[in-house]
Amino acid sequence: MKQERITRTDKTGHSFDMGISCLEDVPPLLEMYRTFSPRPASQGLPPEDSETCHNWVRNLFTIGDNLLAWRGGSVIAHAALVPDTNCKSGEFVIFVDKKERNLGIGTHLTRFTLERYRQRGFDSIWLTVNVTNYVAVRLYRKVGFIYCDTECYERTMIIKLT
Ligand SMILES: CC(C)(COP(=O)(O)OP(=O)(O)OC[C@H]1O[C@@H](n2cnc3c(N)ncnc32)[C@H](O)[C@@H]1OP(=O)(O)O)[C@@H](O)C(=O)NCCC(=O)NCCS
Secondary structure, three states, X not given: OOOOOEEEEOOOOOEEEEEEOOHHHHHHHHHHHHOOOOOOOEXXXXXOOHHHHHHHHHHHHHHOEEEEEEEOOEEEEEEEEEEOOOOOOEEEEEEEOHHHOOOOHHHHHHHHHHHHHXXXXXXXXXXXXXXXXXXXXXXXXXXXOEEOOOOOOEXXXXXXOO
């Protein structure tokens, strides 16, 4: 079922839309990943091989909640939340098209997801990130994620929602 989209403004003053996606949004999302760079960008994702990438996206639509950002008819960013089995926490992933990075779009998608799951009664959201992914770490810390492990390379971050 098609969900309503909301309009937001990026750091340059240009507008873009965001909305929870449904299966019919998979083809435009795959189009974003077809030209995504670098591929993989982080922790093996999005997968380099096209078929593996298609399967990864389809799996996220089966097991998760997928939020897309759009400009015109094109998908420019994708965030997904995969609930843990207790449905009180979940894993967050996010990918912004290279041409659209550093415009605040990732921050908008992340904050939207946090608010959505706070309203749904989730306790927390977690993610894993490579410590050298400075842009991602900057974004996550800005919105309130903190490190919750003692690893030194690929780390887990969490944000409490309650
Ligand atoms: C990580 C990613 C999702 C961020 O999305 P985005 O839309 O570019 O992020 P935003 O513009 O909202 O925020 C980026 C922040 O990093 C900051 N930043 C940019 N370059 C930076 C650098 N070299 N070091 C530290 N911070 C940096 C920006 O200034 C901004 O912070 P600010 O809003 O406080 O100024 C995007 O870069 C991406 O898709 N990367 C590839 C995939 C990936 O790594 N996903 C995360 C997996 S864990």
